[in-house]
Amino acid sequence: MMTLNPPPVRGNTPAPAGRDTRRSRRTPVFVAALLVAAAVGAGAAATAEPAPAGAEPGRVHVSENFDGSALPAGWRAVDGTWRVQNGRLYGTSASSSQNNKITFGTYLAHFRFEATVRFESVTASTRWAALGLDVPATGATPWWIATMRSGSTAANGLEFAERTTGDAWNVTETAAAPTAAGTGRDVRVAIEVHGSQARWSFDGREILRTSSLRRSGTAGQALFVNGATVSFDDVRITELAPSALLRPPGSPVAVIAHRGASAAAPENTLVAQEIARRGGADWIENDVQPSSDGVPFVLHDATVDRTTDGTGAIRSLTSARLKTLDAGSWFAPHYAGTRMPTLAEQLADLRTRGGRLVLEIKGAHTRAEVSRIVAIVREQQMTDRVLVQSFEVDVLRYTRELAPELPLGLLRSTLDADPVAISTELGLATYNPSSAALLSRPAIVGDLHRAGIALMVWTVDTPAGWRQLDDLGVDGIITNRPAELVGWNAAQG
Known part of the structure; x- marks a missing residue:
């Protein structure tokens, strides 16, 4: 049942501007293995993925169209400038060093996070917006995000990434989107999370998966901007049943x-x-x-x-x-x-x-x-x-x-x-x-x-x-x- 001809292996990307795509770039097996051996020995912090009491698959926990003039109740602008205007939520980050965020929601083991995202302006095409998948209300690290760059057709245009307690990036998967987000264009993004698993859809098409999320058991959701002004609309979080095998x-x-x-x-x-x-x-x-x-x-x-x-x-x-x-x-x-x-x-x-x-x-x-x-x-x-x-x-x-x-x-x-x-x-x-x-x-x-x-x-x-x-x-x-x-x-x- 086993063949022994070594296949190519993808490498993890250690920085926020990750360069190795999960499904395209290939590295030699034994070079990757040297990195792997060190990683296996290093280990990582343990996390649990408890199912919340009274889980209700199908329940809509967040549904926000920003029709008012103030931030929705329970939404916390941790850093940066966040405002509601003309039926959208606007977030601004002046530079690439500012990972500005607004937190909301509650811990869910299984959920779908959807939003309409539009880059209004960017300092560079590498700048990004993100949906926070496991983010403490205070914004403290560690947290996990699904990132989209304005230049989304780059090899690392979409990413799953962790900001570690050491304030470093751990980018686990990257991929290119089929079209450019650019500026002034609405893009509908959706992330479906099942415990440590997540699937990324861009304008209705699944592009990227991960099995590497480390869940806190307590943190909620967030929106992020980096080096850009981004507007968000139709934010919706729906609780899901545990992932089926079909x-x-x-x-x-x-x-x-x-x-x-x-x-x-x-x-x-x-x-x-x-x-x-x-x-x-x-x-x-x-x-x-x-x-x-x-x-x-x-x-x-x-x-x-x-x-x-x-x-x-x-x-x-x-x-x-x-x-x-x-x-x-x-x-x-x-x-x-x-x-x-x-x-x-x-x-x-x-x-x-x-x-x-x-x-x-x-x-x-x-x-x-x-x-x-x-x-x-x-x-x-x-x-x-x-x-x-x-x-x-x-x-x-x-x-x-x-x-x-x-x-x-x-x-x-x-x-x-x-x-x-x-x-x-x-x-x-x-x-x-x-x-x-x-x-x-x-x-x-x-x-x-x-x-x-x-x-x-x-x-x-x-x-x-x-x-x-x-x-x-x-x-x-x-x-x-x-x-x-x-x-x-x-x-x-």
Whole structure:
């Protein structure tokens, strides 16, 4: 199921004028890996994503047309000049050093933030306006924004970015808009946020995604201006239900990184996970099995022989012994010393640095072993970012009993006689067949979708294969080449 020809990898942009686009610019794998290794070691602050009490999907929390003459109640002009005039809200920032903001709203785990934005004047085409996605009422850092430059067709015309507690920029994704915002033109922008995930739409077209938002659990929304005078109208914030796994019409297929970016780095390691994340993967896929002392580790094979310098069955080795093994040299000398992560370590990395996990419980597990896995997912506050899949029906039944909040996927090498029936029986969110199995009976895509069940198909690494599955309307593709599939998605428009 795995190919080992390294794909290109996108790099993170460390400054506000980020230059690497998520879906276009490519950098050599091993150069990116040097940066990744340092990033993985550095870690980041932990954040939680609690669902607010009394969540009300569909409720409109903010709807403002600025028909009055004063700032709306509850809106706080933190810095800069903000005024309501002629049915619009105007914000002014005199220079590129001023990230002026007005805050409002309340914390929402899942919401859609829409606004009509018009640049009235700019000091340069690089200056920007932004929708604040997670911003304290005081404007204090850290905060997250979705940025649009006046010169929006530049490679970094649209961005997702964080202003850190150190007052530095962390630009996670960039892209070019299809048309220039310019000055004097209304642009309708919308950001759909689901926990750490966000999708950016520009004049009704989805352009950019991120899985890297770190949510505060307390902060609300904001509008920003930088080196410009910008007017805003028709600001609307609508609470959404938690993200469904079914693919929205017109959206690209979800990219699921098989054992991380396993064509570019040693599989099922944190460096493979980081490369996949930087390449734009929507999900990381892994394999979990216990050590002899019951600690879940991330490993595909029943033994450590192929992917480490050790020997023996994972279930016969202690966690202490497993942590001494070199899990990188087999792939390339550059990765010497890479360690097998525990499930807890992998989840902590996803929680702090961004991303969602398709967690495969590999092989037969007892109920107690599944319970240990569930407990770790909960301890890491990742229940809203983990989907559990397995070939083992008993494993899925145990998971459903122990953690009904976790979505489930059934892996299949050959199709069941009635995929909808078994999906309904097991309470599945996804049915996950091999590509060959699905192509033997493609009509099941419609059958499953009509039953509200998504399809994540494995493991496909070629554009021709992606095209077949995309045409069938599958919801996600598991691939060893996530960065290439991200780029392929973008090329389809």
